[in-house]
Amino acid sequence: MARNISLNFRVVEGRDLPAKDVSGNSDPYCIVKVDHEVVARTATVWRNLNPFWGEEYTLHLPLDFHHLAFYVLDEDTIGHDDIIGKISLSKETIAAASPRGIDSWLNLSHVDPDEEVQGEIHLDVKLLAEAQGPRLRCHIIEARDLAPRDLSGTSDPFARIFWGSQSLETVTIKKTRFPHWDEVLELHGEEGPLRVEVWDWDMVGKNDFLGMVEFPPDVLLQCPPSGWFRLLPFASAEDDAGGKLGALRLKVRLAEERILPSVYYQPLIELLVESVMSPAQDDAMTPLALLDEVSSGESRQDIATQLVKIFLGRGLAVPLLDYLNLREVSRTTDPNTLFRSNSLASKSMEQFMKLVGIPYLHEVLKPCVNRIFEEKKYIELDPCKIELTRTRRISFKGTLSEEHVRENSLGLLIGYLGEILEAIVGSVDRCPPAMRAAFRQLHQRVEDRFPETEHEDVKYVAISGFLFLRFFAPAILTPKLFDLRDQHADPQTGRSLLLLAKAVQSIGNLGQQLGRGKEQWMVPLHPFLLQSIIQVKAFLDKLVDIDAEGALEAQPRLLFPPSAVIKEGYLHLRKAEAGALVPRFAFKKRYFCLSSETFSYSKAPEWQVRTSIPVCRICAVERVDENAFQQPHMMQVITKTRDGQLDTMYIQCKNVNELNQWLSAIRKASVCNEGMLPSCHPGAFRGNRWTCCLQQDRTVQGCSRTHSAVTLGDWSDPLDPDAEAQMVYRQLLLGRDKLRKKYIEFSKDEIKLEQEVTQGQSGPGGEGSAVPEQERPPTAAAAAHLLAVIEDLEQAHKTFEQQEKEQPARGSLRS
Template structure:
């Protein structure tokens, strides 16, 4: 049994942002923080006050997280980025909206006194009794993960303890976010009102400017007197929020958020549900109606359809039945469609499932196919425009020293460039038939055959091709060309010039995908110059589809792909700045050097070149921790450390300096997932480095000191290359089906209504068994979850009673 928190995040767009640049605009981007730890940075959208991002993420979180916040900043190349504002949402708000949040949220001012983080370790006690005056004793031991208030990437913290009008202060610990004091403060209790709180505040000491607030903890003295003693780590909270003078003037963000708090039961609990789902699509249907899939299709709402489709696709991929599942949906969709021109054009469960399938099973194929051309377009940054109403001659440049391009010359040059791009893309598509994944070939083959059988008439001979291109071109190739960032083809969004080129190329692919040779440019006549290439492309695409649907579907290849999907590639590679240091020599005697780092199923290896024979590696089971490093340690905010054990029992630390916060979190996430089953892991670590005979984070002098901060194994990013998790997918499907039980029963009643002259009993006998079995399986799972929840309550009550007794 496992607890899994996942947060779906979609950063849609912003509006009415304030002007931050002298050009009268801004260059906004978002930083997503979980409890003040940056985990995502969106692309910068240049020169706009109404940016559109459209970026989606799934983040797996530990149950202990408190807040997710979105900080909007304006990127500046010559100075520090300007802070525009933020949106903060607590875990309680997310949990109170299980269907998710979707809407515009006003940005608020970033108040330094509210930007607190970290915990403080305190021991509180009340001593004295009878004739001896009672003394309130507060022992301040240490703190961790404090906010960084100084330019050196640290703070100079001290503690201020307040009680009954009296104040005492600790020593200042210089340049540390992990200070240790071990100081004791005492106050007399007799003359204080009974409701007087004890306040423990943390401050960053500054020599010249005003001290910065780092957070505080308040204690109820009455409760403390009854318990006599209280010790532990206490989360720092901000001061009371101040009224913002900029309220409502900083613009707003449109966000979509959904928190899932799942209790995943042991695998055996899900076998009946998985078995029932597999039987509803398997090869043993013998022509019978797939009632369960039909019920799911009919009772899934537009809001939940994408999530349900994704979960079902992953479950069936893990069972090796994705082709059968999609085939059932194809048949259901064909039965409901009377007009072939609208086939698979709606956002039905079939369409959403096929989209999810393409992204899970075909992303590597997409990268290999589109990557070279997308990179070429980004690097060339040519001005391309075919629409006379949008041609800007100043953007096109000059043909000579003095003469500006004419409109006709711009269009002619643009036509030539687009023809070149389109020809290269069509050639890549045709060549890709040899390496298209077997799973994709099988799905398209089944779709092609189903449509051919449904529309055998000569006048519909193109429909079977259009059915394939409606997914391949209109829902896969074209969106990836328009927004390569959203398909992980590029790290950043395109600028305005490149974006227009990509849009025109995507339009051309959409036209080709429609296979309309007569009216291919009727809606946008300015696309006519591309008509010869488009018509040739239609012929090439039809030939490509013919090859695709006649591919070899050998069982060995299918089994290999199925195992690859079940295990996940878990691979990540690329050039990273790296520094290696062993336990005996942790002084920084050499700079970071560029290495090609590869994460495979069993090892993390690194070499000076991509194909070097001289390679060093770390066995993944030996990795003890994968964590971030303090900014002040190397002067960079994007350094991580990999701590591993050696044969002699000593530890070795490998430091990776990444280009950006996104690359840093991608490496952290990939390594944490690869090491998720390691048993010998560290519970605490040093976020600093050992230099000058002490740790830079907590100033301890012992190398073997156990660490001053908690490891954060729980934060990972969900990516398309992740291995399948059948238990989690089964749990998510169970939760959906359990929520729509009444709708399933209502739809079942409609399904068994006899047509004129029909036999209700015969219909009921066939379909009632499926519904009864489904409801029985759902009830068993619900009972198991209830038992788990009751056991957790008993455990919490038991722990609470033990705390009271102590």
């Protein structure tokens, strides 16, 4: 049985942050670390003490991570960025909040350098009994991943041991975060705890603390420590600054799952598939319908995501959506409320569009969004928000009047809207066939449910409500969250995007809400919006004009075919050369392309001559210490040549987010490779030694663990039916009590119905007959089947967990 840890966190917003700039503002951003390794950096929100980020990440982690930390910094164009504060959450704290996780405002605390420790130390301790008294023998072997305390990005570490009133220390090893001491320190005739501290030696000023580990006397006697131990800070109560440093609103959830072999999930998947492929009646309580009934509103997005992935992997995503949409449509009496709630149907459609349609979204919107960011035009229609001093056009008579600003803004808005609308209505052939097939069936279901002439537009609004209101408009409003841009918009550009998103929503509503709201200052835009509705209807007619059955047959069972591009873009490359000094110009700009089969690069995308490396030969993909080349945001890709030798190439990315994305993408592509390295050197071999651990043997074993299990989750993740089925099972387990109540309720209804039918068919002296099977409500049977599947899976988990305890060596780590 494999195990999987997923950490989902969302940096929502901040409030009351302190001003760090002379202007009385700050330019805040967040750095997110797992065990002191940077896994994400939010975009900077400029000139704002109450920033909104809304950035969400899913991280797949190894089982032994310890804590998650959020650092808020103020970006400065000159000098170092200012640290505002941090929030640190231990794994235990996050796990205790499961299954719903943490969702709250948390005060920032001060950042104390003595608390910012990281890394591990390798020890072998023995307590020997002698006639003169006990003798402590502490073999200090090495340490790894220590915190950098010097400007060079390294430290000068030494270790010191304390036992009773005595102490000894090792030699100092200069300029490394991976010191190799291999020293034995001995102390005699004392009792008490053993404390091992690691320090960074400084020639000027006091030494810097790097971490410590402590062992009580009973541990020394009963189980002398031997192995790697995580360094800890000095014990202190964390000060949250009482809100003086502001606060962050965070959403954090940890899901630790044991993934069973595929065969155990087949009954659950078959029940769900049968619900879709063989529905008895529109209102029948199938297992899938029961899943919807017993799930909470907060969990529906997760359930929707897992269901869409399961059915997408089987080529049945469109039938799934049709089943859910039919249930939603058949239960709706007022067409104005159709898909307005966050039901499982609406959430599933949203997740389906993101999983299948993100490349389409980028192709349609990216050119115009980029233009808006680059032009930085001042646009404002609301007279209460117009700031005449911010207009860039200055007339000979002075600042432009409010009327001129509104007129100019209207022209710019119509220009941008026209470009967006033209891109959308001209994108029929670029829309994924699976999306078109889903919209085709939705169009038909709504038309059948509301055939009246007065409801003519409902079938259009049902589709545009998803495509425009839940897909295009949110992407225009917050392009960073849809990967359309690397950065959030500045306040002026953000206002322009908000006005455009409002206009696109009005178009998606087919103008039904125009004139009804309080924003009467949008009225000058109404003629253009009303005129656009004709184009949108024509576009929707073309969009659903597709052979749904043919589209279903052609629907891919994977998000990407094997040879499809997973990630591509320009990076800077340097091949490793023994003993060579590395000048900056040694890094060559190359265009990289990653598929599930090859990792290749060339001078330009259209270049015919390419260097191609089979993905199956990748042995490790890891970060590189900044001090190795005096360059930030670097990674190394270690491959095995045909003759079995290891070859390393060093690659520089433009920022930490791009670095994390490439690390994650290559790790996912090589996850099934044999011969992955358990360790590597985070430095480079220069000057006849490794820059990380200072070892002079080029072939010496790596001084740092590899991190192939750490990947970012995103819409392009490979499908994993077992993990997805496990998540559905977990949600059913949470809703089992509700499901049992449903079963009891349905059983009572069936018994009552059977009694009524039996009494009606029985005469004096006659025999009663049971309700025919085809007339029995299927609800109780569906609930019984679902409960049985839950119990079987629960028992399978208990069996495997018991086997893990008895034979821990068989436990495996799921990457």
